[in-house]
Amino acid sequence: MIKFFRHIRRSLINDNKMGKYIKYAIGEIILVVIGILIALQINNWNENKKNEAKLKTYILEFRNDLKLNLLIFEDEQKRAKARINNNTNLLKTKDFSAIPVDSLEKLIETFYINFDTKNFVYESFKNSQITEFGKYDSIVNNMQVYYIWVYSELSDYVKQHNNTVDLADNYWRYEQTDYEFSYGNDAETHYQTEQERKTKLISLIQNAKTRNILKIDNRKKKQYLGRIDQLIELTQGNINLINKTLELDD
Numbered sequence: 001m002i003k004f005f006r007h008i009r010r011s012l013i014n015d016n017k018m019g020k021y022i023k024y025a026i027g028e029i030i031l032v033v034i035g036i037l038i039a040l041q042i043n044n045w046n047e048n049k050k051n052e053a054k055l056k057t058y059i060l061e062f063r064n065d066l067k068l069n070l071l072i073f074e075d076e077q078k079r080a081k082a083r084i085n086n087n088t089n090l091l092k093t094k095d096f097s098a099i100p101v102d103s104l105e106k107l108i109e110t111f112y113i114n115f116d117t118k119n120f121v122y123e124s125f126k127n128s129q130i131t132e133f134g135k136y137d138s139i140v141n142n143m144q145v146y147y148i149w150v151y152s153e154l155s156d157y158v159k160q161h162n163n164t165v166d167l168a169d170n171y172w173r174y175e176q177t178d179y180e181f182s183y184g185n186d187a188e189t190h191y192q193t194e195q196e197r198k199t200k201l202i203s204l205i206q207n208a209k210t211r212n213i214l215k216i217d218n219r220k221k222k223q224y225l226g227r228i229d230q231l232i233e234l235t236q237g238n239i240n241l242i243n244k245t246l247e248l249d250d
Contacts, residue, residue, distance in 0.1 A: 051130050056246070058128065059136055061121040062143050063242045066235050073232045076115065080221045080228070083111055087214045096205065101198040102182055108205065110168045110217045113224055115158040122147045139245060142238050150234065154227055161220045168213045179204055 090107045093099075099107075122143065133140045172181070178200045180192045190197065204210050243250055 051132065052134060052136075054128065055130055055133065055136055055140075058121055058125045059139055059143075059242055059246070062125075062139070063239060063248075065121055066239050066242075070232065070235050070239070072116065073228050073235065076113070077225065077228050077232070080113070080225050084218050084221050084225075087218045090205070091211060091214055091218075096198075096202045101194055101201060104198070104201050104205065105182060108172070108201075108210065108214070110165045110213065112162045112165050113158045113221075115154060135245065139238070139242055142241065146234065146238065150231065154231065157224065157227060161224060164216065164220060168217065171209070171213065176204060 086107060096104060125143070180190055180197055182190070187194065192200070239250070242248070
């Protein structure tokens with residue numbers, strides 16, 4: 001092919017047909033440019049296909065993370081509801097005589113929220129340098145919102161909640177000086193008798209400060225439940241969108 005074009009050029013020059021030669025040269029340049037553009041287009045198409053395949057892999061991994069998170073959130077939901085129920089029952093109780101002192105001691109405890117989601121895929125995705133998302137644009141946008149805003153907001157709330165739990169724990173450990181805790185030790189380690197411990201603990205439970213600690217813990221866990229409910233809905237919505245886009249079964 002190159003020899004063919006070279007022969008045409010030589011013939012035009014030899015025949016002193018400069019006008020035709022110039023037109024031919026321009027045509028040849030245009031053909032070269034078109035060839036380059038086609039090559040670039042093919043290269044871009046190949047790169048886009050590779051990126052799409054890579055992006056699909058990230059989205060499938062995101063879906064796996066979401067499914068794991070859904071299980072975590074549902075478990076968190078159950079635990080928070082159980083703690084709220086325990087606190088509420090204790091606050092409603094008027095007669096503590098039938099409840100053993102060690103059981104009462106466990107009932108007044110406030111507990112951390114152990115919020116921990118799986119986000120293995122997001123850090124890897126951020127480093128992928130993929131900037132064109134095509135039909136996956138909505139999914140990628142949701143993933144960014146999920147990890148940058150929703151996840152971090154709930155993490156901040158959990159820290160605030162757990163700081164409140166620390167304050168409650170400090171009260172029982174270091175501020176109140178009436179009741180001697182068991183902390184899993186046997187009766188021989190107690191200076192106070194079991195009846196003395198029970199009497200003092202009941203008195204503390206009936207105290208406004210203790211009741212306020214339990215009520216604040218309830219309020220914060222109810223707020224947490226509200227956020228978890230929203231996150232469960234958001235997580236399931238993202239799973240549904242991925243399933244629909246990729247035509248997957250749940």
